[in-house]
Amino acid sequence: MGVQVVSARGDNKEGPLATSAHDGPPRVSIGLPLYNAERYLTQAFDSLLAQDYEDVEIIVSDNASTDRTWQICEDYAGRDARIRLYRNSENMGAAYNYNRTLELARGELFKWAAYDDICAPHFVCSCVEELDRAGPGTVLVYPRTILIDDQGAEVGAYRDGLHLPSSRPHLRLAALARNLSLCNAVFGILRTDVLRRTGLIRPYVSSDVVLLAELAALGEFHEVPEQLFFRRIHAGSSRQGTGDLISVARWFDPRRRDGATRSKPRTAGHVARTLFDTDLPVLERVRCAVVFLTVWGARKAHIRGSHLKHGFLGSRVPASIRASNATHSTQVGRLDDRTQETTR
Numbered sequence: 001m002g003v004q005v006v007s008a009r010g011d012n013k014e015g016p017l018a019t020s021a022h023d024g025p026p027r028v029s030i031g032l033p034l035y036n037a038e039r040y041l042t043q044a045f046d047s048l049l050a051q052d053y054e055d056v057e058i059i060v061s062d063n064a065s066t067d068r069t070w071q072i073c074e075d076y077a078g079r080d081a082r083i084r085l086y087r088n089s090e091n092m093g094a095a096y097n098y099n100r101t102l103e104l105a106r107g108e109l110f111k112w113a114a115y116d117d118i119c120a121p122h123f124v125c126s127c128v129e130e131l132d133r134a135g136p137g138t139v140l141v142y143p144r145t146i147l148i149d150d151q152g153a154e155v156g157a158y159r160d161g162l163h164l165p166s167s168r169p170h171l172r173l174a175a176l177a178r179n180l181s182l183c184n185a186v187f188g189i190l191r192t193d194v195l196r197r198t199g200l201i202r203p204y205v206s207s208d209v210v211l212l213a214e215l216a217a218l219g220e221f222h223e224v225p226e227q228l229f230f231r232r233i234h235a236g237s238s239r240q241g242t243g244d245l246i247s248v249a250r251w252f253d254p255r256r257r258d259g260a261t262r263s264k265p266r267t268a269g270h271v272a273r274t275l276f277d278t279d280l281p282v283l284e285r286v287r288c289a290v291v292f293l294t295v296w297g298a299r300k301a302h303i304r305g306s307h308l309k310h311g312f313l314g315s316r317v318p319a320s321i322r323a324s325n326a327t328h329s330t331q332v333g334r335l336d337d338r339t340q341e342t343t344r
Helices: 041-049 069-077 094-103 123-134 169-179 207-218 245-252 267-276 282-314 319-332
Strands: 003-006 028-034 056-062 083-088 109-112 138-148 154-158 189-191 220-232
Touching (some): 028 123, 041 056, 041 069, 056 069, 069 083, 083 094, 109 123, 123 138, 123 189, 138 207, 169 282, 207 267, 207 282
Parallel strands (some): 028 056, 028 109, 056 083
Antiparallel strands (some): 138 189
């Protein structure tokens, strides 16, 4: 495997890097992992470069795209020296690519950005201010979410429900297990040193659920009460576009053998094992794992029962009403029932 490194000025070697306002490393690193992202990439760049918090670097890692992604990146890097470009010589999978951007980060704080989402201009500033106010016990800050469709039209507000201010790790894990559906919070602002203590994005389906659980064990999550994150739901994203778990697993790691991708994701088991491996006191590790498994399991059972109930009642509903409900569910991707989400 080879990695081509290109500086912000387009040289074929790593050249001078942009400096921050205080002539040192930027305070915030934004990781932008890409693969065949040409459709929405200009919108993503525009929203990141429009942030009113300017002490940032944008680290692009392109996963050997075959469309115009790289040309778009070079164009934007030529305009703004805060953009650093890196390109894999082959597709290493999304897990590697996401983690690569963190590996290259120099900032005290870190944010992942997806090519198809949009951040309001005050996103970074609001989250950094809250992290500074809250202190080192808070490891992640995220804003409220608006869902948009493939054309950028607003679908509606989405309640993340991951404000976890408790000082007790197992209580944070209980709230996470109770409320987590879409993993929008993973695109918030995180403390880089804490994120590097985790297993990051693992090469399997729903590893972002595991990462959020691991982070919740290590510190508080705070929600900024402003709608600053615009999450795009569209057929081209890794999860909404397909129900094929094998394809999603290969998106995380294309080198996986077929047999390793055929079973359904065992999210709860992955979370429990990860929580047992944290550096918390042993008793608190046990509490965290037991609480998460209990609440998550009860929630999954409730969802399955709800599906059975609606399936039974749906057979008694007139066809015209069923068709209307199906259209609405398709539009929002049945998001409230999805307890297994993947980063894109």
